[in-house]
Amino acid sequence: MTSPILRIEDVHKSYGALQVLKGVSLTVQPREVVVLVGPSGSGKSTLLRCINLLNPPTKGRIWLEDQEITAPGVNQDRVRQRIGMVFQEFNLFTHLTALGNVMIGLVKVRKMRKNEARDLAMFELERVGLADRAHYYPAQLSGGQKQRVAIARALGMDPHIMLFDEPTSALDPELTGEVLAVMQKLASEGMTMIVVSHEIGFARQVADRIVFMEGGVVVEEGTPQQMFEQPVHERTRAFLRNITR
Amino acid sequence: MELLQDLLTTFNFIVQGLWVTVSVTAVALTVGLAIGLVMAVARVYGHPALQLAASAYSVVVRAAPVIVIIFILFFVISRYVNLPPFWAGALALGFASGAYQTEIFRGALQAVQPGQMIAARAIGMSRLQAIQSIVLPQALRLALPAWGNEATLVLKDSTLVFAVGVPEVLRRAQQVSARTFEPFLAFGVALLLYLALTLITTQALRWLERRYRLQI
Ligand SMILES: Nc1ncnc2c1ncn2[C@@H]1O[C@H](COP(=O)(O)OP(=O)(O)OP(=O)(O)O)[C@@H](O)[C@H]1O
Ligand SMILES: [Mg+2]
Numbered sequence: 319m320t321s322p323i324l325r326i327e328d329v330h331k332s333y334g335a336l337q338v339l340k341g342v343s344l345t346v347q348p349r350e351v352v353v354l355v356g357p358s359g360s361g362k363s364t365l366l367r368c369i370n371l372l373n374p375p376t377k378g379r380i381w382l383e384d385q386e387i388t389a390p391g392v393n394q395d396r397v398r399q400r401i402g403m404v405f406q407e408f409n410l411f412t413h414l415t416a417l418g419n420v421m422i423g424l425v426k427v428r429k430m431r432k433n434e435a436r437d438l439a440m441f442e443l444e445r446v447g448l449a450d451r452a453h454y455y456p457a458q459l460s461g462g463q464k465q466r467v468a469i470a471r472a473l474g475m476d477p478h479i480m481l482f483d484e485p486t487s488a489l490d491p492e493l494t495g496e497v498l499a500v501m502q503k504l505a506s507e508g509m510t511m512i513v514v515s516h517e518i519g520f521a522r523q524v525a526d527r528i529v530f531m532e533g534g535v536v537v538e539e540g541t542p543q544q545m546f547e548q549p550v551h552e553r554t555r556a557f558l559r560n561i562t563r
Numbered sequence: 564m565e566l567l568q569d570l571l572t573t574f575n576f577i578v579q580g581l582w583v584t585v586s587v588t589a590v591a592l593t594v595g596l597a598i599g600l601v602m603a604v605a606r607v608y609g610h611p612a613l614q615l616a617a618s619a620y621s622v623v624v625r626a627a628p629v630i631v632i633i634f635i636l637f638f639v640i641s642r643y644v645n646l647p648p649f650w651a652g653a654l655a656l657g658f659a660s661g662a663y664q665t666e667i668f669r670g671a672l673q674a675v676q677p678g679q680m681i682a683a684r685a686i687g688m689s690r691l692q693a694i695q696s697i698v699l700p701q702a703l704r705l706a707l708p709a710w711g712n713e714a715t716l717v718l719k720d721s722t723l724v725f726a727v728g729v730p731e732v733l734r735r736a737q738q739v740s741a742r743t744f745e746p747f748l749a750f751g752v753a754l755l756l757y758l759a760l761t762l763i764t765t766q767a768l769r770w771l772e773r774r775y776r777l778q779i
Contacts, residue, residue, distance in 0.1 A: 372684060399687030409682035412777055413701050423686040426696050468682075475686050 322381075323348045323479055323510050324369070329378030331364050338364045339375070340534040346479070346512065351505045353521040353542075354514045356531035357557065362514045365531070366481045369512070370401040383478065399427060402472030402480040406487050408464040410456040416443060416467045417452040420474045427475065442470040446500050462493035466500055473504075480504065482513040516561050522546065530554045569748060573739050577752050580735040585760070587653045587721040587731060592714055594657025599664025600699075606665065607672045608694060617665065624662035630723050632659050637727045652724030660717050667713060671706035672698060704777045711768035715761050732756050 324346040331339040338361045346352055354362050367373040369380060371387060371394045380388045387397045411419050420439035424430045430438065443449050446466035456464055465485055472480060482501065486494040498520050505511060505524050515521065521528055522542050529539040530553075538545070538554045546562070549555045605617040624632070633655040641651055675698050683693035722733040732753050740749035 370685060372681060395684075395687050395689050398685055401685075403682075403685040405678065405682065405685075407678055409676070409678035411679060411682070411697055411701075412676075413697075413704065422696060423688070426692055427687040471682075471686065 320348055321384075322346060323350075323383055324512075325381040326365075326369065327379045327381075329365070329368055329375045329380065331361070331368055331373065332376050338534050339368065341378070342531070342534070342536055344529065344536060344539075346510060348510055349508045350510055350526045351524050352512045352527050352529055353525040354512060354529050354531060355516060355521070355557070355561070356537075360531045361534045362531055363483050366403070366483050366512065366514065369481060370398050370403055372398075372403075395427075399475050400478045402469075402475060402477030404465070404468050404472055404480065404482045404485050406484040408456070408461070408468045408488070410459075410464055410467055410471070412456055415453050415455055416448060416459065416463075416470075419456070419467055420471045423471065423475050439470075439474060442474045443467070445473065445503075446470045447496075460493060461489045462496045465489065465497045469497075469500055469504075479510040479512070482511065482515065484514050484516075486515065486517060518562050530557060532557070569743065569745065570752075573743065573745070573748050574752050576739050577732055577735045577749065577756065580730055580732040581756060581760075583649070583729060583731040584718075584721050584756075587649065587656065587724055587729065588714075588718045588760075590650075590653035591656035591660050591717050591721065594654060595660030595664045595713075595717070598658070598661025599668050602661065602665040603668030603672055604694060604699075606669045608690065621662045621665045624659055625666075627659070629656065629659045629720055630726060632656075633723055633727060648724070648727045648729045652721075652727055652729050656717060656720055656724065659720070660713065663713055663716075664710070667706050667709045668702060670709070671702035674705050675701045701777060704775045707768065707772045707775065711765060711772070714764050714768065718760055718764060719757065 322345045324344075326342060326344040329339055329342045330337070342361075342365055344352075354365070356362050364373065368375045375388060378388070379386055382397060382400060385392070385397075387394075411422065414422060417436070417439050420442050421435045424435035424438055425432060440449060440452060443452055446469050448463060448466055448470065451459060451463060451467075456467070459467065485501070486497050489497065494517065498517060501511070501513070501520070502524050513520070513525075525542050527539055528542055528545040530537050530545065532553060538549060538551045540549070545554065546558060549558065602617040602620060605613040609617065633652055636646065636655040637648060637651040640646060679697050679701065680693050683697040684690070688696065721731060724731060725734040725737070728734070736749040736753035740746040743749070
């Protein structure tokens with residue numbers, strides 16, 4: 319077995335007195351696609367934000383490749399550059415075109431020259447099928463297109479792992495397909511991904527592993543087949559039955 | 564014919580103050596812009612101590628009548644540093660405008676969706692980079708209408724430097740009026756000049772607003 323790309327060890331996160339994560343441990347292998355499910359408030363988004371240090375854990379340790387990223391003195395901006403993040407509400411930069419959204423990180427963070435950055439940004443937009451929308455502003459794009467630009471923006475940073483927080487939840491049903499297709503393509507290209515999503519079709523087809531969280535802990539994890547067909551825990555069974563219906 | 568002659572002489576005299584008025588206003592707006600941006604960023608993103616200092620500045624300066632600030636710079640500060648009336652007046656106006664601009668930019672910074680900062684950090688930008696490249700450009704666009712309003716207010720407040728003897732439009736109008744005993748003509752010309760300046764300013768800003776409208 320190769321060494322894991324991500325190792326989360328006993329991560330806790332509290333907001334004041336509210337304990338949201340109560341000791342989460344999770345290991346992700348390179349090229350693995352992990353789908354994270356669980357009821358609202360179980361701490362899925364919080365866990366993703368702990369992983370990319372947007373909200374560092376209050377206790378516990380996280381390793382990305384060989385580096386412990388929760389260690390003191392770590393350059394967190396550098397770490398975030400290696401972790402792509404896609405948000406439910408897209409969060410595209412409203413004052414920039416689709417191309418500008420992808421370029422800005424290349425120019426400001428990766429310090430690429432404008433010409434180089436433009437070429438790479440166009441390449442990333444092509445990857446998500448939006449080269450023809452390069453000069454549109456976010457307000458001129460559909461939800462599905464916005465989310466694909468957001469994916470291209472994350473890809474531009476050349477991330478080693480991608481986190482998706484309910485990437486299709488804000489979309490009209492007829493637009494989720496185009497986003498899931500892009501994600502599926504990424505997975506097939508070997509991108510390591512953690513996806514918070516209740517898209518059952520995607521989980522069944524694309525996930526290597528499904529992780530079920532509840533109340534700030536991982537209740538159960540397994541292959542889609544195990545999880546859907548013979549979950550060990552009654553809570554897992556009840557939850558998955560509920561969302562597959 | 565004589566009236567026309569009077570009008571022309573009056574106009575010719577007063578209009579020489581136009582450049583002074585424009586300069587005082589431009590200096591004040593620029594100084595206020597620099598102060599306002601820095602203070603607003605300090606208010607919204609600064610360390611708590613910085614936040615406190617910035618809001619203290621804003622509260623105190625907005626409580627002070629602008630003319631008092633001008634007098635302080637002209638009569639007090641200029642005792643220690645050589646400050647010609649023009650600079651005392653323009654800097655005082657800028658200092659005052661800075662407080663109002665702080666409030667304008669603070670509101671605009673806070674109106675930018677929090678997700679913008681989060682997304683910027685997520686691609687590896689530092690806080691400062693995110694403020695510079697993502698939040699501020701959007702805040703500036705949001706602030707434009709209120710800033711345009713502030714520009715016209717500062718233009719009118721520029722008449723206050725009259726009190727320390729800067730030969731701007733109003734002071735020149737007053738001089739003509741004292742000489743010719745035709746206050747209506749003198750102040751009428753001054754009024755028209757301010758009207759023209761205000762119109763030009765608002766048109767220019769409206770153009771900027773259209774050019775940089777944020778699509779949301
Ligand atoms: N910044 C914050 N400050 C205080 N409490 C927070 C914060 N962020 C999240 N929480 C709380 O933490 C708990 C878990 O939130 P989280 O968003 O991680 O859940 P989730 O599993 O992603 O739920 P959902 O499916 O609704 O997105 C919730 O009770 C939420 O109110
Ligand atoms: Mg969530």
